[in-house]
Amino acid sequence: MSSTAKKKGFGATIWDYLTTVDHKKIAVLYLIAGTLFFVIGGIEAMLIRIQLAEPNNDFVSAGLFNEIITMHGTTMIFLAAMPLLFAFMNAAVPLQIGARDVAFPFLNSLGFWLFLFGGLFLNLSWFLGGAPDAGWTSYASLSLASPTHGIDFYALGLQISGAGTLIAGINFLVTIINMRAPGMTYMRMPLFTWTTFVASALILFAFPPLTVGLFFMIFDRMFDANFFDHLNGGNTIIWEHLFWIFGHPEVYILVLPAFGLFSEIFATFSRKRLFGYSSMVFATILIGFLGFMVWAHHMFTVGLGPTANAIFAVATMAIAVPTGMKVFNWLLTIWGGNIKVTTPMLYGLGFIPSFVAGGVTGVMQASAPLDYQLHDSYFIVAHFHYVIVGGIVLALFAAAHYYWPLMFNQMLNETLGKITFVFFFVGFHCTFFIQHFLGLMGMPRRVFTYQGDQGWDLFNYISTIGAFLMAIGVILLVVNVIITAIKGEPAGRDPWKDGRTLEWAIPQPVPYYNFKQTPLVRGLDTFWIEKMEGNKEGMTYAEPISDIHMPNNSFIPFMISFGLFVAAFGALYHQDADKAWSLPVLIAGLAITFLSMIVRSLKDDLGYHIHKEELMNEKGGKK
Amino acid sequence: MSHDVTHTRTQQEYEYDRKRANLGMRNQVTVFALMIFLTFIAFASVQAGMSAYLVAPLILLFAAVQVALQLYYFMHWSEKGHGMAQFFMYSAAFIAFTMILAFITIIWW
Numbered sequence: 119m120s121s122t123a124k125k126k127g128f129g130a131t132i133w134d135y136l137t138t139v140d141h142k143k144i145a146v147l148y149l150i151a152g153t154l155f156f157v158i159g160g161i162e163a164m165l166i167r168i169q170l171a172e173p174n175n176d177f178v179s180a181g182l183f184n185e186i187i188t189m190h191g192t193t194m195i196f197l198a199a200m201p202l203l204f205a206f207m208n209a210a211v212p213l214q215i216g217a218r219d220v221a222f223p224f225l226n227s228l229g230f231w232l233f234l235f236g237g238l239f240l241n242l243s244w245f246l247g248g249a250p251d252a253g254w255t256s257y258a259s260l261s262l263a264s265p266t267h268g269i270d271f272y273a274l275g276l277q278i279s280g281a282g283t284l285i286a287g288i289n290f291l292v293t294i295i296n297m298r299a300p301g302m303t304y305m306r307m308p309l310f311t312w313t314t315f316v317a318s319a320l321i322l323f324a325f326p327p328l329t330v331g332l333f334f335m336i337f338d339r340m341f342d343a344n345f346f347d348h349l350n351g352g353n354t355i356i357w358e359h360l361f362w363i364f365g366h367p368e369v370y371i372l373v374l375p376a377f378g379l380f381s382e383i384f385a386t387f388s389r390k391r392l393f394g395y396s397s398m399v400f401a402t403i404l405i406g407f408l409g410f411m412v413w414a415h416h417m418f419t420v421g422l423g424p425t426a427n428a429i430f431a432v433a434t435m436a437i438a439v440p441t442g443m444k445v446f447n448w449l450l451t452i453w454g455g456n457i458k459v460t461t462p463m464l465y466g467l468g469f470i471p472s473f474v475a476g477g478v479t480g481v482m483q484a485s486a487p488l489d490y491q492l493h494d495s496y497f498i499v500a501h502f503h504y505v506i507v508g509g510i511v512l513a514l515f516a517a518a519h520y521y522w523p524l525m526f527n528q529m530l531n532e533t534l535g536k537i538t539f540v541f542f543f544v545g546f547h548c549t550f551f552i553q554h555f556l557g558l559m560g561m562p563r564r565v566f567t568y569q570g571d572q573g574w575d576l577f578n579y580i581s582t583i584g585a586f587l588m589a590i591g592v593i594l595l596v597v598n599v600i601i602t603a604i605k606g607e608p609a610g611r612d613p614w615k616d617g618r619t620l621e622w623a624i625p626q627p628v629p630y631y632n633f634k635q636t637p638l639v640r641g642l643d644t645f646w647i648e649k650m651e652g653n654k655e656g657m658t659y660a661e662p663i664s665d666i667h668m669p670n671n672s673f674i675p676f677m678i679s680f681g682l683f684v685a686a687f688g689a690l691y692h693q694d695a696d697k698a699w700s701l702p703v704l705i706a707g708l709a710i711t712f713l714s715m716i717v718r719s720l721k722d723d724l725g726y727h728i729h730k731e732e733l734m735n736e737k738g739g740k741k
Numbered sequence: 742m743s744h745d746v747t748h749t750r751t752q753q754e755y756e757y758d759r760k761r762a763n764l765g766m767r768n769q770v771t772v773f774a775l776m777i778f779l780t781f782i783a784f785a786s787v788q789a790g791m792s793a794y795l796v797a798p799l800i801l802l803f804a805a806v807q808v809a810l811q812l813y814y815f816m817h818w819s820e821k822g823h824g825m826a827q828f829f830m831y832s833a834a835f836i837a838f839t840m841i842l843a844f845i846t847i848i849w850w
Contacts, residue, residue: 295825319829323836355848363840410836414843426847 137671139223140630144230145208145525151234152201158241159193160592162186167549167585170578173570183566184251185268189241191254192272195368196279197237199510203375204230204286206517207314209525211290213621213628214308216299216637216644221292223669224718229286231679236279239686243271253564255365258346258357262338267690273335274686278679280325280332287321290314299620300660301639305399308619308642309385309392312399313378316406317371323410324367331360340693355420362413370409373505374402376513377444380466383520384448386616387463388455391643394447401440401447408437418489427486434484441477445470458616461535465516468543469508476504479554494564497557503550515542515595523609527627528602538594545587552577552584611656618643623656631666634733635659666728674718681711772814779803 126134135143165186169177178186212220220226243249250268252261261269294315298307307315335357337343344350346357385392392398414422414430422430448470457463479501483489492498515538522530556577561568568574612622620637623645638660641647648656688704691697750758783800813819818827 319832322829323833327840353848359844359848407832411839414847422847426843 134671136676137227137673139219139227139669139671141208141212141220141223141226142525142628142630144226145205147230147234148201148205148208149525151230151237152198152205155193155197155237155241156202157592159190159198160589162190162193164585164589166190167582169566170568171582172579173568173575175567178566180566181251184253184564185244185249187564188250188253188256188268188272189244192240192250192276193237194506195254195372196276196283197233197240199372199506199514200283201233202514203317203372203510204233206310206379206514206521207290207375209521210621211311211314212293212297213524213624213632214311214619215294215297215302216620216633216639217293217297218632218636218666219669220289221297222289224672224675225285225289227672228675228678229282229289231675232282232285232682233279234282235679235683236275236277236282239278239683240271240275243268243275246271255361256335256357257354257361258335258338259354261335262346269335270339270690270693273332273339274690277329277332277336278682278686280328282679283321284325284329287318287325290318291322294318299633299637299639302644303639305396306639306642306644308378309381309395309398309402310375310378313374313381313402316402317374320367320371320374320406320409324364324371327360328364331357331364334360336689340689355417358417358420359413362416363410366413366416367409369505370405372510374405376510377402379513379517379520380448380469381451382619383462383466383516384451385643386520386614386618387458387460387466388452389458389616390451390455392447393450393453394443395642397443398447401443404440405437408433408440412437415484415486415489418486419493431484431486435481438477438481445474460519460614461530461532461539462516462520464536464539465512465519468539469512469516472504472508472512472543472546476501476508479504492557494562495557496553496561496563499563500550500553500557503553507546507550512543515539518595520614522602523613523626524621524628526603527608527610528606529609529613530598530602534594534598534601538591538598540591541587541594542591545584545589545591548584548587549581550584552580556581612645618646620644620657623648631668631728633657634666635663636661663730663733665730666733667725668728669725670723672718672723674714677714678711678718681707681709681714683707684710768814768819772810776807776810779807 135147138144138147165178166183169175169183208220208226212218240250246267248266248268250256250261250264250272251266252264252269252272256269256272261272294307294311334343334345338345338347338352344352346352346354348354381392381398412430412434414426415434418427418430448466452467459467479497483492483498483501519530519535522528556574557563559573559577561572561574561578568578609626611624611626613626614622617623620639623637624632635657636659637644637657640658645656648658685704685707688700688702688707691700692704694700780803783803786796786799812830816826817823
């Protein structure tokens with residue numbers, strides 16, 4: 119069998135995506151699922167802003183408001199930002215390093231389905247008795263007291279999707295260490311590959327503490343354990359530590375790939391080598407390490423004592439140094455470049471001042487005494503939205519435009535893209551800049567309403583208007599995608615004309631085996647070097663054409679994840695005395711998972727070969 | 742990547758590989774004996790009824806040595822090409838250490 123791309127019916131296409139182990143198709147799955155959750159989280163954001171648009175509003179009730187803010191934060195971080203970054207990592211990283219796929223294609227698929235089923239489970243809480251309502255941080259003293267099943271949905275859902283994330287992180291680590299093409303030394307890797315590598319290492323070290331914390335939470339709520347209950351010798355602060363030991367690196371897991379994406383975009387559209395490449399790599403690694411030494415800055419007001427606060431304050435400020443290195447390197451990349459202001463570049467130019475503003479308020483909060491004033495106010499909300507929207511979401515939108523031709527062989531409309539940027543960017547600053555002042559005026563975060571005439575009314579109203587502008591921006595992006603898909607004009611190879619790295623050297627649409635022959639990498643910006651030397655093919659090859667070994671598609675990852683999804687319902691309802699069916703459901707779900715794993719272990723699946731003769735014919739092995 | 746390339750070893754290469762394998766085997770056996778010996782001392786010191794203030798640090802020290810031996814000999818860190826694994830393990834140990842240090846100093850005491 120030589121699974122070649124035939125014209126397929128709708129059902130066959132769906133089946134192909136359910137079973138695929140191809141990193142390019144998994145990238146598309148991540149993109150679709152991440153966008154779905156991004157829209158859900160966005161709708162929740164709009165509800166929050168509508169509720170807060172005027173004082174004493176009763177658009178939503180207090181309890182529902184708590185559920186909405188919790189689900190907004192959780193969805194945006196775990197189910198939107200991370201999967202969307204994984205989409206671009208999957209689409210670009212194997213191509214950037216000259217690999218035919220990731221190291222473990224089966225695990226890649228498993229990671230996606232675990233994430234999706236975990237995310238669906240979490241969101242089903244809306245329809246099954248109430249969503250989690252203790253904030254995305256789910257502090258134990260609040261969440262243990264929460265009467266509905268919401269927190270159980272949170273703990274079990276994140277446990278499942280967290281396992282998927284951990285698997286994806288390990289997969290990228292192994293891929294980048296082992297699958298680089300000949301000549302692709304560490305110091306020739308594109309910056310997006312580097313940041314993916316460091317972010318994956320952070321996932322590897324940061325997710326286990328979250329897993330432990332969530333298990334403690336599950337035990338406390340479902341089996342009457344007392345890890346966090348101080349009346350029985352537990353300590354509620356332990357949850358906060360475990361959560362933030364995970365939570366702070368999580369911020370860098372998100373923002374480092376965003377930095378990587380912008381590094382690619384700045385170099386490409388300034389048509390210059392990235393300024394200070396080696397210092398960029400160094401700064402990335404340093405941020406990764408320091409990211410683990412600063413978690414307690416989220417807990418300054420807990421009462422850790424002046425010594426602990428001072429240590430964590432200084433460590434936090436230290437992170438500004440490598441981040442500043444990056445900002446200056448970007449500026450110097452643009453400086454003197456032959457700049458082309460395309461949509462991705464426009465997002466990049468908007469990103470620098472926005473992210474720096476978020477970084478500056480971050481350093482302000484790093485100062486522990488000042489943090490006592492800022493803590494739990496809208497200043498904090500403004501700060502982290504500047505970092506996350508101004509850093510990560512702008513990067514995701516930029517990357518959507520930048521990598522769209524790589525993923526779908528079509529160019530998004532540039533004019534519409536720039537209009538999208540204007541709406542989103544203006545809306546973003548309109549929403550969040552003013553929240554700094556709301557915070558300084560004393561408006562606390564997480565309140566469902568407020569009294570009028572405290573000087574907050576107008577600013578809150580302006581903030582809500584900004585949120586609507588952002589929503590218009592997102593809708594325009596969706597419209598752009600639809601228009602582009604209907605037009606269906608192929609973009610061809612190197613559509614930006616200035617591609618520097620290997621992913622642009624591949625003919626479009628990218629063959630399912632990626633590289634007919636493994637390329638030989640002769641320096642940083644591999645494709646650029648070949649182009650400058652007049653190499654029409656864009657690559658120098660490291661090997662003769664020979665058989666390519668490919669993995670078979672598999673439905674098993676879907677089944678493993680589905681089993682856990684079913685089991686989670688059993689575990690969740692097992693606490694209720696009146697639901698006798700919960701135990702059979704739990705057992706059945708785990709049985710599905712373990713049987714699928716056993717089938718995977720016992721049945722040899724050796725994949726197949728694409729034969730040399732198929733590759734040699736004109737169509738490059740495509741039938 | 743390519744599967745049809747075969748490589749025949751010369752006599753010198755064969756002897757060199759053999760010598761290295763022998764050396765590796767000797768190291769493993771030596772280290773194994775050493776580890777058994779350390780375990781024996783640990784058990785013996787408890788059995789001999791020595792003070793807990795001596796036995797506890799002694800056992801912890803031996804445990805650390807055994808972990809190192811395990812990693813460097815049985816998991817081949819002493820050989821070439823294991824730099825990345827070492828880097829990640831040391832990073833993880835460092836991060837775990839800071840966490841435990843923080844827990845000990847600011848939560849539990």
